[in-house]
Amino acid sequence: MPWDRNQMAARAAEELEDGMYVNLGIGIPTLVANYVGDKDITLQSENGMLGMGPFPFEGEEDPDLINAGKQTITELHRTSYFDSATSFGMIRGGKIAAAVLGAMEVAENGDLANWMIPGKLVKGMGGAMDLVAGVGRVIVVMDHTNKHGDSKVLKACTLPLTGKGVVDRIITNLGVLDVVEGGLKIVETADGVSEDDLRAATEATIV
Amino acid sequence: MPWDRNQMAARAAEELEDGMYVNLGIGIPTLVANYVGDKDITLQSENGMLGMGPFPFEGEEDPDLINAGKQTITELHRTSYFDSATSFGMIRGGKIAAAVLGAMEVAENGDLANWMIPGKLVKGMGGAMDLVAGVGRVIVVMDHTNKHGDSKVLKACTLPLTGKGVVDRIITNLGVLDVVEGGLKIVETADGVSEDDLRAATEATIV
Amino acid sequence: MKKVYGSASEALDGLLQDGMLIASGGFGLCGIPELLIDALVKSGVKDLTVASNNAGVDGFGLGKLLETKQVAKMMSSYVGENAEFMRQYLSGELELEFNPQGTLAERMRAGGCGIPGFYTKTGVGTVIAEGKEHKEFNGETYILEEGIFADLAIVKAWKADETGNAIFRKTARNFNPPAAMCGKVCVMEVEEIVPKGSLDPDHIHLPGIYVHRLIQGEHEKRIEQRTTRPRPDGTARKAEEA
Amino acid sequence: MKKVYGSASEALDGLLQDGMLIASGGFGLCGIPELLIDALVKSGVKDLTVASNNAGVDGFGLGKLLETKQVAKMMSSYVGENAEFMRQYLSGELELEFNPQGTLAERMRAGGCGIPGFYTKTGVGTVIAEGKEHKEFNGETYILEEGIFADLAIVKAWKADETGNAIFRKTARNFNPPAAMCGKVCVMEVEEIVPKGSLDPDHIHLPGIYVHRLIQGEHEKRIEQRTTRPRPDGTARKAEEA
Numbered sequence: 001m002p003w004d005r006n007q008m009a010a011r012a013a014e015e016l017e018d019g020m021y022v023n024l025g026i027g028i029p030t031l032v033a034n035y036v037g038d039k040d041i042t043l044q045s046e047n048g049m050l051g052m053g054p055f056p057f058e059g060e061e062d063p064d065l066i067n068a069g070k071q072t073i074t075e076l077h078r079t080s081y082f083d084s085a086t087s088f089g090m091i092r093g094g095k096i097a098a099a100v101l102g103a104m105e106v107a108e109n110g111d112l113a114n115w116m117i118p119g120k121l122v123k124g125m126g127g128a129m130d131l132v133a134g135v136g137r138v139i140v141v142m143d144h145t146n147k148h149g150d151s152k153v154l155k156a157c158t159l160p161l162t163g164k165g166v167v168d169r170i171i172t173n174l175g176v177l178d179v180v181e182g183g184l185k186i187v188e189t190a191d192g193v194s195e196d197d198l199r200a201a202t203e204a205t206i207v
Numbered sequence: 208m209p210w211d212r213n214q215m216a217a218r219a220a221e222e223l224e225d226g227m228y229v230n231l232g233i234g235i236p237t238l239v240a241n242y243v244g245d246k247d248i249t250l251q252s253e254n255g256m257l258g259m260g261p262f263p264f265e266g267e268e269d270p271d272l273i274n275a276g277k278q279t280i281t282e283l284h285r286t287s288y289f290d291s292a293t294s295f296g297m298i299r300g301g302k303i304a305a306a307v308l309g310a311m312e313v314a315e316n317g318d319l320a321n322w323m324i325p326g327k328l329v330k331g332m333g334g335a336m337d338l339v340a341g342v343g344r345v346i347v348v349m350d351h352t353n354k355h356g357d358s359k360v361l362k363a364c365t366l367p368l369t370g371k372g373v374v375d376r377i378i379t380n381l382g383v384l385d386v387v388e389g390g391l392k393i394v395e396t397a398d399g400v401s402e403d404d405l406r407a408a409t410e411a412t413i414v
Numbered sequence: 415m416k417k418v419y420g421s422a423s424e425a426l427d428g429l430l431q432d433g434m435l436i437a438s439g440g441f442g443l444c445g446i447p448e449l450l451i452d453a454l455v456k457s458g459v460k461d462l463t464v465a466s467n468n469a470g471v472d473g474f475g476l477g478k479l480l481e482t483k484q485v486a487k488m489m490s491s492y493v494g495e496n497a498e499f500m501r502q503y504l505s506g507e508l509e510l511e512f513n514p515q516g517t518l519a520e521r522m523r524a525g526g527c528g529i530p531g532f533y534t535k536t537g538v539g540t541v542i543a544e545g546k547e548h549k550e551f552n553g554e555t556y557i558l559e560e561g562i563f564a565d566l567a568i569v570k571a572w573k574a575d576e577t578g579n580a581i582f583r584k585t586a587r588n589f590n591p592p593a594a595m596c597g598k599v600c601v602m603e604v605e606e607i608v609p610k611g612s613l614d615p616d617h618i619h620l621p622g623i624y625v626h627r628l629i630q631g632e633h634e635k636r637i638e639q640r641t642t643r644p645r646p647d648g649t650a651r652k653a654e655e656a
Numbered sequence: 657m658k659k660v661y662g663s664a665s666e667a668l669d670g671l672l673q674d675g676m677l678i679a680s681g682g683f684g685l686c687g688i689p690e691l692l693i694d695a696l697v698k699s700g701v702k703d704l705t706v707a708s709n710n711a712g713v714d715g716f717g718l719g720k721l722l723e724t725k726q727v728a729k730m731m732s733s734y735v736g737e738n739a740e741f742m743r744q745y746l747s748g749e750l751e752l753e754f755n756p757q758g759t760l761a762e763r764m765r766a767g768g769c770g771i772p773g774f775y776t777k778t779g780v781g782t783v784i785a786e787g788k789e790h791k792e793f794n795g796e797t798y799i800l801e802e803g804i805f806a807d808l809a810i811v812k813a814w815k816a817d818e819t820g821n822a823i824f825r826k827t828a829r830n831f832n833p834p835a836a837m838c839g840k841v842c843v844m845e846v847e848e849i850v851p852k853g854s855l856d857p858d859h860i861h862l863p864g865i866y867v868h869r870l871i872q873g874e875h876e877k878r879i880e881q882r883t884t885r886p887r888p889d890g891t892a893r894k895a896e897e898a
Contacts, residue, residue: 021865042819042864042865044865045585046515046516047441047442047444047585047588048441048585048587048588049584049585050863050864050865051819051857054643055641055642055643056642056643057642057643057644057645058642058644058645059642060642061637061640061641061642062584063443063444063586063635063636063637064444064445064572064583064584064585064586064635065584065585066441066442066444066585066637066638066639067585069639070441070442070443070444070495070638070639071639071641072637072639072640072641072642073641075584075857077817077852077853078817078819078821078852078853078864079857080821080857080860080863080864081582081584081585081587081857081858081860082587082860082863083519083582083587083588083589083590083591083592083619084441084467084515084516084519084588084589084592085519085520085522085523085591085592087516087519088515088516088517088519088520088769089516089520089765089768089769089770089837090769090863090865090866091516091770092516092520092534092535092536092769092770092771093767093768093769093770093837094770095768095865095866096865111539122493122500122503122504122510123492123493123494124490124491124492124493124494124512125491125492125512125514125515125542126491126492126515127491127514127515127516128514129514129516129517129536129537129540129542130514130515130516130517130536133534133535133536133537133538134516134535134536134770160540160541161539161540161541162540163538163539163540164538164539164540165539228623249577249622249623251623252827253757253758254683254684254686254827254830255683255827255829255830256826256827257621257622257623258577258615261885262883262884262885263883263884263885264884264885264886264887265884265886265887266884267884268879268882268883268884269826270685270686270828270877270878270879271686271687271814271825271826271827271828271877272826272827273683273684273686273827273879273880273881274827276881277683277684277685277686277737277880277881278881278883279879279881279882279883279884280883282615282826284575284610284611285575285577285579285610285611285622286615287579287615287618287621287622288615288616288618288824288826288827288829289618289621289829290761290824290829290830290831290832290833290834290861291683291709291757291758291761291830291831291834292761292762292764292765292833292834294758294761295527295757295758295759295761295762296523296526296527296528296595296758296762297526297527297621297623297624298528298758299527299528299529299758299762299776299777299778300525300526300527300528300595301528302526302623302624303623318781329735329742329745329746329752330734330735330736331732331733331734331735331736331754332733332734332754332756332757332784333733333734333757334733334756334757334758335756336756336758336759336778336779336782336784337756337757337758337759337778340776340777340778340779340780341528341758341777341778367782367783368781368782368783369782370780370781370782371780371781371782372781520769520771524774527762528776528777529762529774529775529776530775530793530794530796530798531774531775531791531793531798532766532771532773532774532775533771533772533773533774534770534771535770549773551772551773551802552772554772556772556773560793581858582858583858584857584858615826616823616824616825616826616859616861617858617859619858
């Protein structure tokens with residue numbers, strides 16, 4: 001059976017190691033925080049914070065304390081605040097060990113598209129281009145196919161790119177794939193999903 | 208009679224206007240602080256401080272509080288501290304209105320040499336190159352001639368430059384000169400010093 | 415040298431010109447210069463280029479300045495929460511220059527620090543890189559991005575002393591320091607002006623040298639996404655690290 | 657993930673290699689990583705390139721590392737207080753790359769921020785510009801300076817919590833944050849390690865993400881130029897602004 005959103009998030013959490021500073025994107029990646037367990041993970045919010053805590057209790061929302069998705073959050077004992085130039089300095093400078101991001105399309109060469117559908121959706125890349133260019137390891141978490149059943153794991157992206165050759169690992173509802181020389185390599189499959197199932201659902205070259 | 212060190216400093220202080228952020232170099236420029244009177248001047252110390260106060264009272268020296276000349280100083284109510292990258296960001300970014308600096312040589316085109324005598328003195332430029340390139344107005348304060356009686360106000364500098372075409376005004380023991388199109392213009396002379404005296408002591412073209 | 419002004423409109427007096435480039439602090443609706451934006455609306459200044467990470471929402475923040483069509487061009491990274499923006503952009507009334515968020519922040523800081531250009535890996539191989547100089551360093555390709563030198567910066571801090579030394583609160587700091595740095599003139603609004611000497615010099619986030627005019631005022635500080643979690647036992651408790 | 661080590665030597669264990677590039681914080685003798693410099697001397701690591709604004713004085717700070725001839729090259733802006741340095745330099749034993757002070761600080765910050773190169777007006781028309789790329793922006797000439805990417809950064813802060821969040825005191829901050837940023841690994845010494853949560857998150861000067869290893873120790877904090885003024889009436893009084 002393919003993984004659900006929470007299972008994908010749990011699988012992504014396995015990628016994170018003790019002591020890592022990590023940036024989690026919006027959507028499924030946000031859920032990853034629920035599965036880090038005892039690991040000493042520090043979450044960055046790229047609007048200027050390290051050590052992002054959970055949502056506040058009702059009535060304790062602070063308009064001066066939001067995450068990159070503009071949601072009210074809380075601070076922790078380890079928290080530090082800084083300005084946006086410093087925040088992206090640490091991103092661009094490779095200080096963030098990993099980013100877990102959603103995607104519209106990923107290609108077998110590691111290309112990532114997750115910010116724009118021409119003529120349809122013009123919201124902007126926000127910090128996504130900086131993250132994929134700068135962080136140590138880019139892990140994409142997304143459904144393997146779109147709502148029409150078409151593969152989102154492609155030979156080449158069709159949408160405008162967020163970054164070229166930037167993705168290291170893809171975690172979908174069907175399994176885990178690594179970007180390697182010549183295409184994608186299957187790392188594992190979801191329980192009850194065979195390698196053939198995964199290949200059949202994938203447009204990209206699997207080596 | 209030519210101005211003495213304190214008179215030169217007093218004359219330089221007249222250049223400073225209310226509200227200015229100013230950087231004072233080592234030597235005579237340091238004395239300028241004694242003559243700003245009631246003007247609201249904020250002194251920068253380029254090692255990371257705005258709002259530099261006077262020397263501490265004996266017994267109150269703080270090893271964590273020094274100026275760019277490595278002397279112990281004090282803070283004021285307006286003081287702020289910052290790192291060296293930020294400090295030179297404000298210098299390079301033109302936020303410092305004026306720098307008052309000493310010099311070995313100044314040329315009629317505004318070239319300044321004050322950091323090195325080849326084969327003899329290799330101390331380094333410190334922050335001088337950043338200051339002359341970045342601040343709004345560069346005012347040089349120095350003796351008009353060296354100890355051999357040779358003019359330090361030259362047609363062209365002979366020593367390695369600190370900056371090219373960077374000097375706006377020169378205040379010497381003999382008077383005040385501005386760097387203008389085609390050479391230097393006499394702004395005023397010290398009491399009892401004639402324009403002819405000043406011309407005679409100057410190698411540079413006076414227009 | 416008085417920096418403190420009586421109102422946002424007074425603080426902007428003499429600084430505005432049609433067609434000017436304004437850099438604004440804030441991220442989403444957090445830490446935005448609400449009062450100065452309102453004063454810009456009132457002033458009627460037009461054909462503005464505004465460098466700001468976001469474009470506000472409909473009816474609040476920079477959204478107000480879009481409704482009055484005073485903005486000709488936005489330099490932003492994300493404009494997703496503003497229907498009027500989208501309408502004007504898609505109809506060609508409004509120009510939009512997308513900047514990756516970190517590139518935008520660094521371009522502001524660079525301008526403020528006298529750096530006209532810097533190289534970054536961000537955006538290489540994407541539409542962002544089109545038309546920009548490419549250069550190799552140690553075998554990797556980078557693109558040249560230029561510093562932003564704004565005619566005016568409008569920013570919001572938490573507290574400042576009369577000399578403009580300012581501190582920010584939590585994530586409301588965001589783009590405010592880099593925006594302030596890149597303005598030829600910077601006007602700042604704060605929640606409280608405190609006496610000189612009451613802020614620890616080691617705690618200043620933005621030295622007063624960057625702040626030319628200063629006002630104090632009331633801020634709505636609207637929350638864009640109010641997210642909470644259930645209180646386990648009904649008693650007040652701060653979120654604490656395990 | 658423990659960052660706290662028992663001694664400077666333990667904290668450097670496994671990080672040292674002959675020929676490596678080390679960035680050091682400090683200005684003059686103010687805010688220098690005294691304990692880590694001593695541990696470098698003890699380690700015997702050699703052929704070092706050291707990026708540091710100054711080279712210490714004879715017998716203290718980086719001067720110690722020069723006496724043992726462990727340094728092959730200095731990247732500095734001012735080395736005037738060190739006779740042994742001058743001797744080695746003039747005899748050709750030591751290589752010296754002069755950097756204008758602001759260029760050195762910005763090169764460190766740039767390296768730490770993933771910026772391989774930036775343009776500056778500083779040094780144009782001087783020996784500093786020789787051999788560097790020149791480029792025009794808006795009719796003015798700038799030179800290209802490259803980011804510094806150090807193998808190791810050694811810095812000194814006042815206090816830090818166990819996660820490495822650090823604060824500095826007065827002008828002892830200086831080059832420490834940019835040096836810390838540009839190190840692949842950064843080791844920090846502090847006067848006091850405090851429990852997590854005891855530093856205000858708004859007061860952190862250097863977030864712990866930049867700090868990989870941390871030690872606490874006693875610092876001599878030698879004063880280079882002890883300058884004072886006479887106490888007018890013999891009673892203790894703090895310098896106050898009029």
